[in-house]
Amino acid sequence: MIDIRLLRDNPDAVRASQQARGADLSLVDAALAADDRRRSSLAQFESLRAEQKSMGKQVAQATGEEKAALIGRSKELAGQVKEHQGAANVAEAELDELLYRIPNLVDGAPAGGEENFVTLKTVGTPRDFAAEGFTPRDHLDLGESLGAIDTARGAKVSGSRFYFLTGVGARLELAILNAAMDRALAAGFTPMITPTLVTPDTMRGTGFLGEHADEIYRLERDDLYLVGTSEVALAGYHGDEILDLSDGPRRYAGWSACYRREAGSHGKDVRGIIRVHQFHKVEMFSYCPVDDAAAEHQRLLAWEEAMLAAVELPYRVIDTAAGDLGSSAARKFDCEAWLPTQERFLELTSTSNCTTFQARRMNVRERTEGGTRTVATLNGTLGTTRWIVAILENHQQADGSVRVPEGLRPYLGGLEVLEPVR
């Protein structure tokens, strides 16, 4: 949720942001009008209520006929109070509904849609397989011959876009996630294993029930949602709390299963485990003073890049365009690894600065000398199941084996090469 005071004081900034995102401009004026209605109806209610309260005190002290007369007058007043209270509540609900639909203010992201991203840097060089004298195999091909990935049985058991990680595949995923957890711990993050089912309030508060509602699994019987990322639980973790951030940001590394319906992605990335309904992820999450948020964003990006370096992948960093940001994000950087068989980059990490947008909805504040203020929240990926795809493809060898990058060897019992089993 954006700050209503910002909307009042500087509606043009909100308009400019809506413009950059290609979002609805009329929401701005609608919300301003609703705010006016809310304030005037609230003022009416409050003055009537003040009168009612003072009369209540007189009633309490009066006796006999005088009391009866006062009660008579109070009754009339009570009716009016109720009426205006109702009006104020309606006005407030209308404002909330409008504010909920306005996404976060864009901060520094390039204008335009998905294709208008800016490449900030490219790191490493993709291998030249032609020069090496063989044609690279894709991750599923490799995964099957290594006995690491079984999508056929995944589909048999659970349907399309499900898979089993088997043998060395399961070990490889654990290695990636454990390496991510260890690196986060070393950087001062608090490791967390989070709930993956959350209440509607939590899901709404984190901003995932807006335009992405179709992406989310819901358990109707229990009125719970399956999270698409531990960000949801971690953002809810300090909900309705006032934090002390004087010693710096609170950083959490969440480990969880993630569930995505992939409703709008029919026909996209159908082969292998690039785009699946369930995977695992280690996610960094930071509660941070708002003036430190941009710097914290850079720190999260740096931790992501260090993890990519540890698994020795060539990648680029992109600055996502405004129209491609989630509703909570003011700015987003993705790290995309090179995928040799598709000759394109594949998103492996994504870090968003949500400024105060998410924290305002979740009501997370910090104590400062001047009182309380809403904190900023940021998140970023440190490792996922999908990394297996890039690791297998980039480190494959002519004989069908896959070299284990040094950063993962300690997590695979020193294993240096994954050998085909068939």
Added chain:
RNA sequence: GGAGACGUCGCAUAGUCUGGUCUAGUGCGCCACCCUGCUAAGGUGGUAACGGGGCAACCCGUUCGCGGGUUCAAAUCCCGCCGUCUCCGCCA
């Protein structure tokens, strides 16, 4: 799944039976000042959040788990929900 107890402004608790002076008391903690030649102890005052108004001092409103209801008036009475604890049942 069943029964019971409980949920109060950082923490602990009073207040609920018997509705009104609750503008929510007290202790602890915290902050400021005073006193004390150091320390310990003591004294005085202050100390919830949110919203609206005001240059400001300040004023008004909301919030006693959440949502309804009764009433002129609800922390207090009634209903529903959520959570915690205890016991029972069931499952691992």
